[in-house]
Amino acid sequence: MLRMLKSFCENLRMFRCCRRRAICTIQNSRNGSQQSPKRWHRIILCRHGLSLGNIDPNVYTHTADWRIPLDERGREQALEAGKRLAKLLDGENCFVYHSPYCRTTETMEGIISQLPASSVLSIRSEPRIVEQQFGNFQNFEEVQNSRDERVKFGRFFYRFPSGEAGLDVYNRVTSFISTLFRDAQQMRDSGHDISKTNVVIVTHGLTLRLFLMRWFHIDVNEFENMFNPDNGFLAVMERKTCPLSGKQWYELTEESANHLQIKTRATKPLFPAEDLQNSKKRK
Numbered sequence: 540m541l542r543m544l545k546s547f548c549e550n551l552r553m554f555r556c557c558r559r560r561a562i563c564t565i566q567n568s569r570n571g572s573q574q575s576p577k578r579w580h581r582i583i584l585c586r587h588g589l590s591l592g593n594i595d596p597n598v599y600t601h602t603a604d605w606r607i608p609l610d611e612r613g614r615e616q617a618l619e620a621g622k623r624l625a626k627l628l629d630g631e632n633c634f635v636y637h638s639p640y641c642r643t644t645e646t647m648e649g650i651i652s653q654l655p656a657s658s659v660l661s662i663r664s665e666p667r668i669v670e671q672q673f674g675n676f677q678n679f680e681e682v683q684n685s686r687d688e689r690v691k692f693g694r695f696f697y698r699f700p701s702g703e704a705g706l707d708v709y710n711r712v713t714s715f716i717s718t719l720f721r722d723a724q725q726m727r728d729s730g731h732d733i734s735k736t737n738v739v740i741v742t743h744g745l746t747l748r749l750f751l752m753r754w755f756h757i758d759v760n761e762f763e764n765m766f767n768p769d770n771g772f773l774a775v776m777e778r779k780t781c782p783l784s785g786k787q788w789y790e791l792t793e794e795s796a797n798h799l800q801i802k803t804r805a806t807k808p809l810f811p812a813e814d815l816q817n818s819k820k821r822k
Contacts, residue, residue, distance in 0.1 A: 577734040578787050579723060580631060582776040584740045584747045585620055585650065588613030589770045590642040599677040604670060605640045613642065616771030617649025623773055625653050628737055632658050634722070636715075637741040639664040646771070647741040660736065667715040668750070670743040671708050674701035694745075695759050705762075709749045716753060747774060748799065751791065755803045765800055772798060779805075 592598045592607045599607070609617065624633075633654070637647040644664070651659050673682060681700070689697040698704035719738065726733050742750070744767030751774070752762045768774060776789040791804040 577727065577732070578778050578789075579634075579733055579738045580735055580778055581627075581737045582719075582740070582789060583624065583627070583633075583737060584742060584750060584774040584776075585624075585646065586744050586747055586768045586770055586772055587638075587640075587642045587646040587741065588616035588620070588649070592642075593770065596682075597679055599673075599682070600679050601676065603676070604673065608641045609645045613770060614645065614649055617646040618653060620646070620771040620773060621650035621653025624650055624739065625655075627773070627775070628654070628658065630655075630658070631735050631737055632660050633737040633739045634660050634726075635662045635739045635741070636665045636668065637662070638669045638743060638746070639666055640669055640743070643669075643741050643743065650739070650741065665715060665718075667711040667718075668740065668742045668746050671699075671705065671745050672703040673699045693759070693763055695762055705745065705749060708746055709753055712746065712750045712753050716750070744768060751799070751801065754789070755791070755801075755806055757801070757803045761802060768799055774799065 588609045589612045590607050591602075591610050592604070593613075594610055635647060635651065637643050647662070651662070673685075685697075685699050689699075695705040695709070698707075723733055726736070740747075740750070747768060748762065748765050751757065752765075754776070757765075774795040775792045776795075777792060778787055779790050780787050788806055791801060793804070796802070796804045
């Protein structure tokens with residue numbers, strides 16, 4: 540009997556504690572004082588430097604896509620991107636993810652060679668952000684015909700024979716974004732201040748665009764009007780904070796948006812403000 544009474548008292552104490560926390564959470568939310576977890580300072584996406592495949596598409600017929608290296612100009616672009624990144628970071632730390640393809644790995648190495656070694660917290664090879672798969676050793680004429688057909692069909696849904704559609708890359712990127720959030724949470728849990736830490740992602744042109752499409756909820760029609768960034772270009776997403784609620788989000792810089800021909804620079808609200816106002820009026 541005594542044991543049952545103790546158990547009842549303990550459960551009652553836990554119930555009251557949870558109830559108090561729930562009430563505080565609701566009150567803070569209503570007062571706009573609830574703070575969002577701190578996020579990375581910036582998310583910076585870089586397209587690899589100029590590769591041998593960019594110069595001569597025939598390279599794909601005898602060299603595996605993932606083994607194609609940068610050419611001399613591409614290595615210079617990687618160093619230039621590193622210098623621009625160092626200026627942008629201004630002494631802040633970064634966490635680097637890169638596609639394991641040869642050209643993106645070489646670009647990553649060129650970039651970090653321009654950064655203080657102590658500022659690079661970690662480097663991770665990430666297969667989910669590789670190039671769209673076009674098949675194995677490629678037949679030049681078949682691939683060119685498929686590229687022409689893709690323009691008519693639409694870049695997002697067109698599937699290359701023995702390869703991927705843009706939708707497949709989009710799904711890969713979606714999974715990777717979830718990893719970004721988990722990694723951020725793990726760093727916060729370990730006591731690391733990520734508010735002054737940046738994420739650098741070295742990837743491929745189409746993958747970069749599909750990352751932005753997924754993050755900013757860009758629709759397919761807008762995606763079809765986007766174009767690849769130049770080799771070595773840095774697309775920068777800046778963290779923004781609402782001074783009233785403390786909530787945070789990312790916004791693509793104007794320079795990046797103009798370069799990529801993207802109209803949507805920030806995440807669209809789930810319910811547009813005018814819809815909420817109309818809803819309140821109806822009530």
